[in-house]
Amino acid sequence: MKIAILSCFYPYRGGISQFNASLYGELSKEHIVKAFNFKRQYPEFLFPGKTQYVTADDEAVPVESESLLDTANPFSYISTYREIRDWKPDVLIVRYWMSYFAPSLGYITRKMKKHCKVVSILDNVIPHEQHFFDAPLTRYFLKGSSGCVTLCEAVSKDLLDLKADATYTVIQHPLYSHFGKKLEREEAENKLGLKNGMRNILFFGLIRMYKGLDILLEAFGMLPEGYQLIIAGEPYGSFEKYQEIIDRLPNKDYIYKNLRYIKDSEVTDYFSAADLAVLPYRSATQSGISSVSYHFEIPMIVTDVGGLKETIGDRGTGIVSKECTPEAICKEILRYFSDPKIKERCIENIRLEKERLSWKTFARRLTEFIGTL
16 A cells, blocks of 8 residues: 655654654555655744754654645645645545644645545644634544544544544554663663652653643642652743742752753653653643653553543553642642552553554554545
């Protein structure tokens, strides 16, 4: 089968680019696959982080691709469509995660649907930070899809709310496995300059309002001595509001911050030092951070939003806080550390999930779904 993938690849960085590289590699084992990339993913003024691109010291996976689509230039929509059409794929796979991409991707998929099957992998149907135009733009995009793949049931529900007759399947987010082996805990702590012998709580990934770092900070301030909070990730926007909370906490000296994009070779250090990852999200679909936690066998505390209960709580790989409040998060952290059996059960279930959530399985189920369209 000839498979075209239109999305972000190297030199773009981040979780979606990593996902695409892994999927490309797995599908290429049995199919002819070509990557069609963005020429410009976002205009710089719309991008809230420091850079969209891999830097000299990143270890992103290079994928050979053809950079064509400029989301801010409608003329590139036409040329991108023609290039993909002329390659004559059997199926076009696109990734969709926010309505900004609907005009460009929707134009291409609606045109390509006349020539081949079109499958959309939906990270989100409605983005975490919502706008009045999200629903109509997403409806426009969805009309170009022969079928959709969601990564959790929560996204499927959002899909059916917008397109009741959508053809779709759910395939859970595979595990990232390119980060290497876990280090000895003390070695990781020493590399990061952390105090030894503490109970280490990790908040990892891009810092955005919906991810609830402020909730975790307030919860951390309620904990007794013996706990250490590790914050690792690039802020999207100002960190000032979080720093104001930190400055008034009684245990602020036990908060470690590395406020930048964490390159792949460094990810191991943070998860090797952690006892527990906390995802206090105000809203969510699924989380790529949970896939990294699974790789390193780190249990999680998550909030009961989106697909987190389905993918973590129902699988027994972590604890679900029923309320998204500092008090509730603090209570669950104390419960986790008070009973060693909770950790043992979570790690046992994580090991079962690691067998189930491989890229090979994802690719097989994806191609089986394509065969039904």
